Amino acid sequence: MRRLAGFSRLIHFDKRGTGLSDRVDPAHLPDLETRMDDVRAVMDAAGSGRAAILGTGEGAPMALLFAAACPERTRALVLYGGYADFHRWVLPPEAAERFAAEAERRWGTGATLAALAPGRVPDPHFAAWWARFERLACTPTAAAALMRMNAAIDVRGVLPSIRVPTLVLHRMQDARVDPEAGRYLARHIPGAVFRPLEGRDHPLWTGDVDAAVDAIEEFLTGTPPHAEPRRLLAALLAWRTVPPRPTGGAAADRGWAEALHGFAEAASETAARFGGRPVRGDAEAGTLRFDGAARAVRCAVALRALAAARRLPLAQGVHVGELEAVDAGSPGETVAGQALRVAQAIAAAARADEVLASALTAEICAGSGEHFAEAAPIAVEGVPRPLALCSVVTEQHLEPARRLPPDQPDLGRLSAREHEVLALVAEGLSNLAIAARLNLSEHTAKRHVANILLKLDLPSRAAAAAMLARHVPSD
Numbered sequence: 001m002r003r004l005a006g007f008s009r010l011i012h013f014d015k016r017g018t019g020l021s022d023r024v025d026p027a028h029l030p031d032l033e034t035r036m037d038d039v040r041a042v043m044d045a046a047g048s049g050r051a052a053i054l055g056t057g058e059g060a061p062m063a064l065l066f067a068a069a070c071p072e073r074t075r076a077l078v079l080y081g082g083y084a085d086f087h088r089w090v091l092p093p094e095a096a097e098r099f100a101a102e103a104e105r106r107w108g109t110g111a112t113l114a115a116l117a118p119g120r121v122p123d124p125h126f127a128a129w130w131a132r133f134e135r136l137a138c139t140p141t142a143a144a145a146l147m148r149m150n151a152a153i154d155v156r157g158v159l160p161s162i163r164v165p166t167l168v169l170h171r172m173q174d175a176r177v178d179p180e181a182g183r184y185l186a187r188h189i190p191g192a193v194f195r196p197l198e199g200r201d202h203p204l205w206t207g208d209v210d211a212a213v214d215a216i217e218e219f220l221t222g223t224p225p226h227a228e229p230r231r232l233l234a235a236l237l238a239w240r241t242v243p244p245r246p247t248g249g250a251a252a253d254r255g256w257a258e259a260l261h262g263f264a265e266a267a268s269e270t271a272a273r274f275g276g277r278p279v280r281g282d283a284e285a286g287t288l289r290f291d292g293a294a295r296a297v298r299c300a301v302a303l304r305a306l307a308a309a310r311r312l313p314l315a316q317g318v319h320v321g322e323l324e325a326v327d328a329g330s331p332g333e334t335v336a337g338q339a340l341r342v343a344q345a346i347a348a349a350a351r352a353d354e355v356l357a358s359a360l361t362a363e364i365c366a367g368s369g370e371h372f373a374e375a376a377p378i379a380v381e382g383v384p385r386p387l388a389l390c391s392v393v394t395e396q397h398l399e400p401a402r403r404l405p406p407d408q409p410d411l412g413r414l415s416a417r418e419h420e421v422l423a424l425v426a427e428g429l430s431n432l433a434i435a436a437r438l439n440l441s442e443h444t445a446k447r448h449v450a451n452i453l454l455k456l457d458l459p460s461r462a463a464a465a466a467m468l469a470r471h472v473p474s475d
Helices: 032-046 059-069 093-106 124-137 140-151 156-161 180-188 209-221 250-273 293-309 338-349 359-364 416-426 431-438 442-456 461-471
Strands: 051-056 074-080 166-171 193-197 230-241 277-281 285-290 314-326 334-336 354-358 371-378 387-393
Touching: 032 059, 051 059, 059 074, 059 156, 074 209, 093 140, 156 180, 166 180, 166 209, 180 193, 193 209, 230 250, 230 293, 230 338, 250 277, 250 293, 285 293, 285 338, 293 314, 293 354, 293 359, 293 387, 293 431, 314 338, 314 359, 338 354, 338 371, 338 387, 354 359, 359 387, 416 431, 416 442, 416 461, 431 442, 442 461
Parallel strands: 051 074, 074 166, 166 193, 314 354
Antiparallel strands: 230 285, 230 314, 277 285, 314 334, 354 387, 371 387
């Protein structure tokens, strides 16, 4: 509805006996001529002299009859998933009666979803919405009566008398109406244009809605639709691998290529875990978009650990800014804007195994548990002042530490759990790996590591591992 209203004055109404229209006696449902009069009455009430009539599914026969009988009120005709003869292209008489009886028995439970929109069956939220849609549409008795009335429709005789521009749309795998029904309409309506669409769902408002509306917009306006960019605020994580110096050895080159391939697959899974969506990239560099700054930072920390485990130097940059997005959230999404260039510039400035973030990112992450240290600013083309940066650090001392002689670590200050964590740190495990080994959350593992460094007055995980190697005899 929003797409259609974007290029037209959209008039929509519930036919008699359904939705917000008054209920009618199921034994005396209005015929097609009465429903055609209702269309004219709605147009008069809305002040519409001539309109493009859009008939979908069972609405197509009524739209056909209106266009044939009222050409002076019809500017154009658009038919989607329509038919001229129900029994020929939808269901034969016996099957139609069985469907109507079953629908009446289970109406309001969403039972018709599988027959009409099989692509949405796995979505429990949509299935619940569909059940509510049935309940609000009409009563079970009226639903069955409408189905039986629609089954009696045959308007093949009016097709040659239609003299208005006509577009026929039909999904080629339509689960409800045979696509041949659309081809038949296009062949028998003078000058009609047939436009096949991909998809199984019968309703216009499920499946690839944009493809259908794009075709309608181009047909009615004469110009192809142009996707309007939508501006949105997003957190961006740009990363790049830091290749080793050329050695000239084929084996080294193959090893580097294999490491890149393996990292790309694992990085994709890691990014998805944090809600990251790829914006662009290849095996050696890429950019991810996140809904929140803290998610982007946590993903960067996880990717750093993943790359370190594979001995793959990784430089990353995180920034928050406004993007222009076309088809945001869809598989074909494209984004652009200065924020994208800034994130990539930050990644370019980062050293191997470093995560740099803009100062704005650090400010937004306040209270999230992420830690930052001030870093040297950089100049970015298009940004008037040097861009303030922070370095992402995984641990932070909570209070001034007292210095102990390096050869006298006070291991007795550690709890039993901290001893376990320290041993895993010495093995080179990341916080995420430690959490998995000890069945903890990643945040809890991180806090244990921070407490260990604080209690032992050690500057880094590497120092903790070295200390343990010096003072705890191996087996």
